[in-house]
Amino acid sequence: MVTLAKTEQLRFFLSVTSGFGTEDAKVHDLVVTYGEDTYEEQLEAMHRQADKIDGAEVHCLIAGDRSAAYAVARTGQDFDTLLDQWFEQEARAGRA
Numbered sequence: 001m002v003t004l005a006k007t008e009q010l011r012f013f014l015s016v017t018s019g020f021g022t023e024d025a026k027v028h029d030l031v032v033t034y035g036e037d038t039y040e041e042q043l044e045a046m047h048r049q050a051d052k053i054d055g056a057e058v059h060c061l062i063a064g065d066r067s068a069a070y071a072v073a074r075t076g077q078d079f080d081t082l083l084d085q086w087f088e089q090e091a092r093a094g095r096a
Contacts, residue, residue, distance in 0.1 A: 010062050010086045013069040014046045018055040021076030028053055030069055062086055 012033040019025040029049055033039050043058070050056040062082035063069035 008064040010064055010082065010089055011069075012086075013061040013063060013066075013073075014042055015059045015061055015069065015073040016046050016050045016053065016056050017059055017073045018053060018057070020057060020059055020073065025074040027070055027073045028056055030066065030073060032066070032069075 014031050014033060015027055016029040017025055017027050029046065031042060031046070033042055046058045050058050059073065060079070061069050061072045061077065062079065062085075063072050063077075
Protein backbone atom coordinates (compact mmCIF):
# COMPACT_ATOMS: atom_id res chain seq x y z
CA MET A 1 0.00 0.00 0.00
CA VAL A 2 1.34 3.41 -0.97
CA THR A 3 0.58 6.40 1.21
CA LEU A 4 1.46 10.05 1.15
CA ALA A 5 1.23 10.29 4.93
CA LYS A 6 4.50 11.36 6.46
CA THR A 7 5.86 10.04 9.71
CA GLU A 8 6.27 12.88 12.17
CA GLN A 9 9.90 13.93 12.39
CA LEU A 10 11.08 14.72 15.89
CA ARG A 11 13.42 17.69 16.26
CA PHE A 12 15.48 19.16 19.06
CA PHE A 13 14.56 22.62 20.31
CA LEU A 14 16.08 24.92 22.90
CA SER A 15 13.82 27.14 24.96
CA VAL A 16 14.30 29.96 27.41
CA THR A 17 11.41 29.45 29.78
CA SER A 18 10.42 30.67 33.21
CA GLY A 19 8.10 28.48 35.24
CA PHE A 20 8.78 25.44 33.02
CA GLY A 21 6.07 22.83 33.44
CA THR A 22 3.74 25.03 35.49
CA GLU A 23 0.53 26.84 34.64
CA ASP A 24 2.43 30.14 34.95
CA ALA A 25 5.10 29.11 32.43
CA LYS A 26 6.28 31.75 29.97
CA VAL A 27 8.31 30.93 26.86
CA HIS A 28 10.72 33.80 26.21
CA ASP A 29 12.47 32.22 23.21
CA LEU A 30 12.36 28.97 21.27
CA VAL A 31 14.70 27.79 18.52
CA VAL A 32 15.13 24.57 16.60
CA THR A 33 18.68 23.32 16.88
CA TYR A 34 20.45 23.36 13.55
CA GLY A 35 22.95 20.59 14.11
CA GLU A 36 26.22 19.81 15.79
CA ASP A 37 28.11 22.61 14.05
CA THR A 38 26.04 25.40 15.58
CA TYR A 39 24.50 23.74 18.65
CA GLU A 40 27.09 25.07 21.11
CA GLU A 41 26.69 28.62 19.77
CA GLN A 42 22.91 28.39 20.04
CA LEU A 43 23.13 26.97 23.55
CA GLU A 44 25.49 29.73 24.71
CA ALA A 45 23.23 32.42 23.21
CA MET A 46 20.18 30.95 24.96
CA HIS A 47 22.04 30.85 28.30
CA ARG A 48 23.06 34.51 27.88
CA GLN A 49 19.42 35.40 27.28
CA ALA A 50 18.19 33.33 30.25
CA ASP A 51 20.74 35.03 32.52
CA LYS A 52 19.01 38.36 31.80
CA ILE A 53 15.51 37.12 32.73
CA ASP A 54 14.62 36.55 36.37
CA GLY A 55 13.77 32.87 36.94
CA ALA A 56 14.38 31.79 33.34
CA GLU A 57 16.19 28.58 32.43
CA VAL A 58 17.31 26.92 29.23
CA HIS A 59 15.64 23.62 28.36
CA CYS A 60 16.31 21.09 25.64
CA LEU A 61 13.04 19.85 24.15
CA ILE A 62 12.04 17.24 21.61
CA ALA A 63 8.94 17.87 19.52
CA GLY A 64 7.56 17.37 16.05
CA ASP A 65 7.10 21.05 15.26
CA ARG A 66 7.36 24.53 16.73
CA SER A 67 3.78 24.58 18.08
CA ALA A 68 4.32 21.29 19.88
CA ALA A 69 7.63 22.60 21.26
CA TYR A 70 5.84 25.66 22.72
CA ALA A 71 3.34 23.35 24.40
CA VAL A 72 6.15 21.21 25.81
CA ALA A 73 7.98 24.30 27.10
CA ARG A 74 4.87 25.29 29.03
CA THR A 75 3.77 21.88 30.29
CA GLY A 76 7.02 19.90 30.60
CA GLN A 77 7.69 16.55 28.94
CA ASP A 78 8.96 13.02 29.39
CA PHE A 79 12.34 13.76 27.79
CA ASP A 80 13.73 10.22 28.14
CA THR A 81 10.83 8.62 26.23
CA LEU A 82 11.04 11.19 23.44
CA LEU A 83 14.82 10.85 23.31
CA ASP A 84 14.43 7.10 22.77
CA GLN A 85 11.95 7.81 19.95
CA TRP A 86 14.37 10.32 18.42
CA PHE A 87 17.21 7.76 18.50
CA GLU A 88 14.93 5.22 16.78
CA GLN A 89 14.07 7.82 14.12
CA GLU A 90 17.75 8.58 13.51
CA ALA A 91 18.60 4.86 13.30
CA ARG A 92 15.84 4.28 10.71
CA ALA A 93 17.20 7.21 8.69
CA GLY A 94 20.74 5.80 8.92
CA ARG A 95 22.05 8.82 10.86
CA ALA A 96 22.78 7.07 14.16
